Amino acid sequence: MIRAVIFDLDGTLIDSAPDIHAAANQVLEGEGLPHISFDQARSFVGRGARVFVERMEHAVTGGNEPARTAHLHAQFLYFYERAHEHTRIYPHVPEMLAELRGNGLALGLCTNKPLRPTQAALAYLGWKDMFDVVIGGDSLDVAKPDPAPLLAVVTGLGLTLPEIIYIGDSETDAETAERAGSRFGLYTKGYRKTPAEQMFHHFRFDDYRQMAGQMFQPG
Numbered sequence: 001m002i003r004a005v006i007f008d009l010d011g012t013l014i015d016s017a018p019d020i021h022a023a024a025n026q027v028l029e030g031e032g033l034p035h036i037s038f039d040q041a042r043s044f045v046g047r048g049a050r051v052f053v054e055r056m057e058h059a060v061t062g063g064n065e066p067a068r069t070a071h072l073h074a075q076f077l078y079f080y081e082r083a084h085e086h087t088r089i090y091p092h093v094p095e096m097l098a099e100l101r102g103n104g105l106a107l108g109l110c111t112n113k114p115l116r117p118t119q120a121a122l123a124y125l126g127w128k129d130m131f132d133v134v135i136g137g138d139s140l141d142v143a144k145p146d147p148a149p150l151l152a153v154v155t156g157l158g159l160t161l162p163e164i165i166y167i168g169d170s171e172t173d174a175e176t177a178e179r180a181g182s183r184f185g186l187y188t189k190g191y192r193k194t195p196a197e198q199m200f201h202h203f204r205f206d207d208y209r210q211m212a213g214q215m216f217q218p219g
C-alpha cells in the first residue's frame, strides 16, 4: 500500500531553470566570462550544483581547473540561494499536493539541489512545512543517481520501498529509482534530454491532474 509520494524538485515541481540561468550568468559576469544560454543552463541541471558549475565552466572556458571550479562553485551557491524571482510552480501542483495530503499520504523531497537553496526555495514558495523529509544534493556524501538519498527519504519517513512512489523529471531521477528498486513516475515536461519512452519509468504524465490516477494503476 502506498503511504508516501517522494518528489524531485527542479523540473518536477518547479520550473527553476530561469533562476538557475540568471544565477549562472551573474557568476560569469562577475568573473568577466561569457554568458551561457538558457538552453545550456537547463541542460546542465540534474546532477547537483557542483556538476552544474563544472559543465558551465567547461562550456565557457573549454575546460575545468580545480581552483577556478571551486571559486565558481562558491560564487554560484551565493547567487543560487537568492534566485527565486522567476521560479514557477508547475500547473496543478498545489492541488495535487493538497489532495495527497488530504488522502493521508506523507510527502518527501529528494533533490540534487543543495540544501540551503532548497530550503530558501521552499520558504519562498510557502512550502516550508510541505514535506515531511527533505534530502538535498549535499545532505549525504553521495548524490543521485546514487540510490542512497532516495533511500534516506524513505527511511526518514519510517517507511519501506514498496510503500512509496518517486516522481521525477530527469535521467538522474530515473536511474536513482531504478537502482533503488523504487516505483517511478516520470513528469515529462521537465528537463530530461532523452525521449521519455526510452527512460526507466512505471508511468508517465505531462499534467499533474493525471498523476494520482496513474499512480495507483498496477504494473
Ligand SMILES: O=C(O)COP(=O)(O)O
Pocket: 008, 009, 010, 011, 012, 044, 045, 046, 047, 048, 049, 052, 110, 111, 112, 113, 114, 137, 170
Ligand atoms: O540541482 C540540480 O542539479 C537538480 O535538482 P533536482 O534534483 O531537484 O532536479
Ligand SMILES: [Mg+2]
Pocket: 008, 009, 010, 011, 012, 046, 168, 169, 170, 190, 191
Ligand atoms: Mg529534476
